[in-house]
Amino acid sequence: MLLRSYVWLYLLFLFGPLAVIALFAFHASPALSFPFEGFSLRWFAEILDDPQFIAALKNSTIVAAASSVMTGILGTLAALALPRLPKRSLAGFNILTFAPIALPGLFLGIALLALFERLGIYRSLWTVTIAHTLFTLPFFIETVRSRVAYFDASLEEAARDLGAGPWTTFRLVTLPILFPTLMGGVLLSFALSFDEVVITVFVVGEKNTLPFYILSMMRRTVNPSINAASVLAMALSLASLLIGGLFFLLQRRRAQGRRTENE
Amino acid sequence: MSTQTISTSGQEPIVSMRGLGKKFGSFVALQGIDLDVREGEILTFLGPSGCGKTTLMRIVAGFEDPTSGSLDLRGADMRRLPPEKRPINMVFQRYALFPHLDVFDNVAFGLRLKKWPVAKINDRVGQMLKMVQMDAMATRWITELSGGQSQRVALARALANEPQLLLLDEPLAALDLKIRHHMLAELKRIQNETRTTFIYVTHDQDEAMILSTRIVLMNQGCIEQLGTPDELYFQPVSLFAAKFLGETNILPARVRGDADGDVVLEGPAGTMRARSKPTGLTEAQEVHVSIRPETISLSTLEAGSASDVNGVCAEIKQIQPIGSRVVYTTRLDNGTELRAQTVRPPDALPLAMGQKVYLNWSDAAVAVLTK
Numbered sequence: 001m002l003l004r005s006y007v008w009l010y011l012l013f014l015f016g017p018l019a020v021i022a023l024f025a026f027h028a029s030p031a032l033s034f035p036f037e038g039f040s041l042r043w044f045a046e047i048l049d050d051p052q053f054i055a056a057l058k059n060s061t062i063v064a065a066a067s068s069v070m071t072g073i074l075g076t077l078a079a080l081a082l083p084r085l086p087k088r089s090l091a092g093f094n095i096l097t098f099a100p101i102a103l104p105g106l107f108l109g110i111a112l113l114a115l116f117e118r119l120g121i122y123r124s125l126w127t128v129t130i131a132h133t134l135f136t137l138p139f140f141i142e143t144v145r146s147r148v149a150y151f152d153a154s155l156e157e158a159a160r161d162l163g164a165g166p167w168t169t170f171r172l173v174t175l176p177i178l179f180p181t182l183m184g185g186v187l188l189s190f191a192l193s194f195d196e197v198v199i200t201v202f203v204v205g206e207k208n209t210l211p212f213y214i215l216s217m218m219r220r221t222v223n224p225s226i227n228a229a230s231v232l233a234m235a236l237s238l239a240s241l242l243i244g245g246l247f248f249l250l251q252r253r254r255a256q257g258r259r260t261e262n263e
Numbered sequence: 264m265s266t267q268t269i270s271t272s273g274q275e276p277i278v279s280m281r282g283l284g285k286k287f288g289s290f291v292a293l294q295g296i297d298l299d300v301r302e303g304e305i306l307t308f309l310g311p312s313g314c315g316k317t318t319l320m321r322i323v324a325g326f327e328d329p330t331s332g333s334l335d336l337r338g339a340d341m342r343r344l345p346p347e348k349r350p351i352n353m354v355f356q357r358y359a360l361f362p363h364l365d366v367f368d369n370v371a372f373g374l375r376l377k378k379w380p381v382a383k384i385n386d387r388v389g390q391m392l393k394m395v396q397m398d399a400m401a402t403r404w405i406t407e408l409s410g411g412q413s414q415r416v417a418l419a420r421a422l423a424n425e426p427q428l429l430l431l432d433e434p435l436a437a438l439d440l441k442i443r444h445h446m447l448a449e450l451k452r453i454q455n456e457t458r459t460t461f462i463y464v465t466h467d468q469d470e471a472m473i474l475s476t477r478i479v480l481m482n483q484g485c486i487e488q489l490g491t492p493d494e495l496y497f498q499p500v501s502l503f504a505a506k507f508l509g510e511t512n513i514l515p516a517r518v519r520g521d522a523d524g525d526v527v528l529e530g531p532a533g534t535m536r537a538r539s540k541p542t543g544l545t546e547a548q549e550v551h552v553s554i555r556p557e558t559i560s561l562s563t564l565e566a567g568s569a570s571d572v573n574g575v576c577a578e579i580k581q582i583q584p585i586g587s588r589v590v591y592t593t594r595l596d597n598g599t600e601l602r603a604q605t606v607r608p609p610d611a612l613p614l615a616m617g618q619k620v621y622l623n624w625s626d627a628a629v630a631v632l633t634k
Contacts, residue, residue: 154355154359155359155361157346157359158360159361159372160325160326161352162347162420162424163347163373163424168376172372
């Protein structure tokens with residue numbers, strides 16, 4: 001009983017602040033405290049009128065799209081190669097893959113900054129994209145690899161047996177079957193990239209990303225339009241996560257169907 | 264290793280293997296395989312798990328490379344040919360149907376790769392699905408099929424390509440008993456219709472006996488015996504072969520000589536005569552003999568015309584009715600046990616526990632095992 005009420009507390013703790021922000025994003029008055037004085041979309045109108053916000057939103061979308069696609073390509077190749085590695089080197093690879101997740105982002109940010117300086121690479125959305133690819137890649141591999149490992153190798157053999165070369169087999173069998181899983185991983189990477197701040201701080205150039213711009217807004221004034229901006233950013237992240245989740249679900253249902261049929 | 268020679272007289276082999284071997288690291292999976300697959304036959308690779316039967320099939324399919332020996336298809340070297348270039352198709356153990364395609368697209372997969380015109384593909388797929396009685400399910404998803412239905416689709420998908428050789432890797436292992444017997448009959452019918460040469464891999468002796476034209480019995484990477492189901496059952500050449508197929512009585516024996524073309528042997532069951540004899544038997548050689556329980560007949564002592572060749576007196580120690588048959592375990596005076604099997608009569612059993620009986624068998628029932 002006590003544990004059950006703890007679950008509610010836990011959820012309140014997790015989502016309470018988000019709910020407050022979401023609520024005040026629709027507040028009719030500029031006051032950021034109760035009592036609540038009615039609903040309005042004025043803060044959304046204001047923030048969408050801010051050309052800098054729109055630019056930041058665009059930048060973040062470009063970076064998230066570019067880095068998640070790159071992560072998708074590099075990560076898929078890695079996930080496909082993993083089951084073919086000898087067992088002993090696999091353990092080493094696991095640790096190495098996981099390291100960027102465990103390392104503080106600060107560390108990665110400083111390291112990348114130093115690297116870009118050394119190579120004379122001018123900081124821009126490109127450097128942010130590279131940094132985000134690096135950051136999201138381990139998450140992608142971690143989420144995708146178990147599904148890829150369960151991929152039935154005899155399906156590829158069947159395709160070869162029916163006359164498909166290695167590349168045709170990948171195109172007609174491996175990729176379509178794994179597509180929902182890989183798409184889920186790409187959308188997760190998109191969401192991760194979209195609100196990444198810590199590493200971004202070090203590698204960002206003149207063009208702001210969205211979370212970075214919201215931070216700088218907060219430094220200037222405490223304005224309710226920040227709430228509206230946050231809600232918009234949250235909605236975009238959530239949407240990509242939800243779509244990604246749908247893809248995962250689709251794949252699992254297909255796998256389950258196959259399993260029950262085989263038992 | 265088997266010293267049996269393979270007769271290919273009058274028939275050009277479709278596949279021929281000479282001295283074929285396969286090593287995985289230091290593990291020898293196959294060694295010295297000499298085998299010809301004849302046009303139109305159902306050749307079964309039979310053996311316990313780990314005997315190399317699956318590896319041998321995978322080498323024929325092109326999924327494994329042999330480490331030694333030759334592999335020819337109609338006289339052409341196959342060793343460097345990748346699986347997609349071989350005119351051979353396979354039915355996989357767990358079917359390996361493509362889950363993202365429906366039944367029709369699965370069967371059409373190979374034909375589309377061959378760039379057949381659409382109308383021709385439609386005809387062929389329809390014809391194949393009809394043959395395996397799945398024509399009503401062309402638009403079903405693979406995940407909606409039962410095991411038996413998946414099996415049929417896998418068969419149609421492989422045969423649609425008109426392979427010169429069809430490989431079947433334990434295709435019935437994942438099915439339950441009832442469907443398995445039905446599918447065996449179906450396989451035989453389909454083989455008859457298409458006249459395709461089958462290589463069938465199984466560890467199940469019943470499947471092998473029912474289906475095969477010839478059986479390759481394998482053990483520890485070698486061919487133990489090659490022959491028709493009857494030859495393997497009644498004339499096993501080794502202890503392994505005799506024990507692997509069906510129930511049998513194994514007795515030690517010593518060769519005593521020849522009489523009227525039969526081999527005369529001496530053993531714990533007295534003097535025996537065997538009609539078939541392995542080559543190279545020498546006087547006083549120590550061998551084993553195998554006598555199938557159903558070839559031994561029992562009679563009461565009074566009724567029996569007791570001969571001391573291929574016949575002994577014994578006492579019934581155990582009576583075990585198993586469905587349609589009865590197995591009697593009997594013990595000779597010297598302690599040797601012999602099992603005899605009869606058809607179960609509809610009324611009471613004629614013999615009782617502890618009863619003295621006379622056992623006898625014909626010289627055709629005795630198989631001499633030299634190894």
